[in-house]
Amino acid sequence: MTSLEEALSSAPSVSAARTALEERSDPAWVVGGAIRDALLGRQVADADLAVQRGAEQEAARAIAKVAGGTAFALSEEFATWRAVAPTDGWHVDVSGLRAESIESDLRARDFTLNAMAASLKPADFGRLVDPFGGREDLAARVLRVLHNLSFIDDPTRIFRAIRYEARYGLRLEEHTARLARGTIEMGLVGDLSSARLRDELVALLEDPGATGGILRLGALGVDRAIHAHLRADAEGAQLFERARTLRDELDVDVPAWRLGIAAIARELSSDEAYDWLLRLKLRRRDVDRIAGAIRVAPLIVERIETEALDAAQVVALADAYAPDAPLLALAREDRPELREYFTRLRDVHLEIGGSDLAELGLSESPRVGEVLGELRRRKLNGELDGRESELDAARALIAASAATDDS
Numbered sequence: 001m002t003s004l005e006e007a008l009s010s011a012p013s014v015s016a017a018r019t020a021l022e023e024r025s026d027p028a029w030v031v032g033g034a035i036r037d038a039l040l041g042r043q044v045a046d047a048d049l050a051v052q053r054g055a056e057q058e059a060a061r062a063i064a065k066v067a068g069g070t071a072f073a074l075s076e077e078f079a080t081w082r083a084v085a086p087t088d089g090w091h092v093d094v095s096g097l098r099a100e101s102i103e104s105d106l107r108a109r110d111f112t113l114n115a116m117a118a119s120l121k122p123a124d125f126g127r128l129v130d131p132f133g134g135r136e137d138l139a140a141r142v143l144r145v146l147h148n149l150s151f152i153d154d155p156t157r158i159f160r161a162i163r164y165e166a167r168y169g170l171r172l173e174e175h176t177a178r179l180a181r182g183t184i185e186m187g188l189v190g191d192l193s194s195a196r197l198r199d200e201l202v203a204l205l206e207d208p209g210a211t212g213g214i215l216r217l218g219a220l221g222v223d224r225a226i227h228a229h230l231r232a233d234a235e236g237a238q239l240f241e242r243a244r245t246l247r248d249e250l251d252v253d254v255p256a257w258r259l260g261i262a263a264i265a266r267e268l269s270s271d272e273a274y275d276w277l278l279r280l281k282l283r284r285r286d287v288d289r290i291a292g293a294i295r296v297a298p299l300i301v302e303r304i305e306t307e308a309l310d311a312a313q314v315v316a317l318a319d320a321y322a323p324d325a326p327l328l329a330l331a332r333e334d335r336p337e338l339r340e341y342f343t344r345l346r347d348v349h350l351e352i353g354g355s356d357l358a359e360l361g362l363s364e365s366p367r368v369g370e371v372l373g374e375l376r377r378r379k380l381n382g383e384l385d386g387r388e389s390e391l392d393a394a395r396a397l398i399a400a401s402a403a404t405d406d407s
Helices: 004-009 012-021 033-039 056-067 102-106 134-140 156-168 174-185 194-206 210-220 222-228 234-250 256-264 271-280 284-306 309-318 324-332 336-343 354-359 366-380 386-407
Strands: 028-031 045-053 070-075 082-085 091-096 115-117
Touching: 004 012, 012 028, 012 056, 012 091, 012 134, 028 033, 028 102, 028 366, 028 386, 033 115, 033 134, 033 386, 045 056, 045 222, 045 354, 056 070, 056 091, 056 134, 056 256, 056 309, 156 174, 156 194, 156 210, 156 222, 156 284, 174 336, 194 210, 194 256, 210 234, 210 256, 222 354, 234 324, 256 284, 256 324, 271 284, 284 309, 284 324, 284 336, 309 324, 309 366, 324 336, 366 386
Parallel strands: 045 091
Antiparallel strands: 028 045, 028 115, 070 082, 082 091
């Protein structure tokens, strides 16, 4: 067995597809990413198959039956079905050939490393079809498009190329890099629809190689093509990497892509940030978190560096824009006050609530919120310890308020 055969045989997704389709007389091919990963010595998880047009549904259902899973239509437009394993988490996407032969079908793909296929049939399982030299390019660690109009036909391929470079340690072949830059200079990246641009940025910034991806965005000029004031430079990449590392270390619930967008958009004004982020069609909650991080993180650092703040003041500064802004502030300047916010202060909560204040005689009013706020301030500063001390302090505050009202 060749290494390609071994890698494909050991992949549960490919093994299930091979078993399900071994009795069929028509050809079937493993295509694209599974071949690329197998040749790179990486674990093959999911798989894409190409079968005769019209056989997609039947093939997907047969694979799902072998795996004990389910099959469903993934894209009616592209005649693609997906079979999903119930427990292992892998899936197989089955598409009909887009041309009369597998070689012609591969011609419509993006890069040579994705334009390879391997036979799934028992007689020649693992036989590689590589009409464009993808295996040779992988060995040379270069990324090459199939034709000169590839990026013009689909500018999102530039983002995919950047992800592949960072993830697999590849580099755009010189001519391919010139084609990418030409497409960017023509403004075609900036002309992408908001939703497509958003999806590509999210995919790039969620990738394990995102730090390198940010640097490549800047080197190719993609950042300025998207917005004149984006800065995908070394400073932005380092800020993102520190923020992502701190997120994992401190167990902060914030997606990497939000931190990445805030890092490369750090020079946008508030108005520019809101305008651009809304045009990306992000959820308003995400817009607020990112715009807040861009504007507020530097202010948090400045306040902490120039003023002696107690714990309650740090929390008041950070809570309104948490978690993004204080995390980005910590990535900018590793201050013990901010570390304490994430390790202890953000989890400090009162053991009493509005119902307890009602039992103490404080009726529903804005005063309830004021009392609870003052109690939390005291607890953050170490003045209260436990439910009884909170109740005692609440009684004193209510009594003081009543005395003031009576005077």
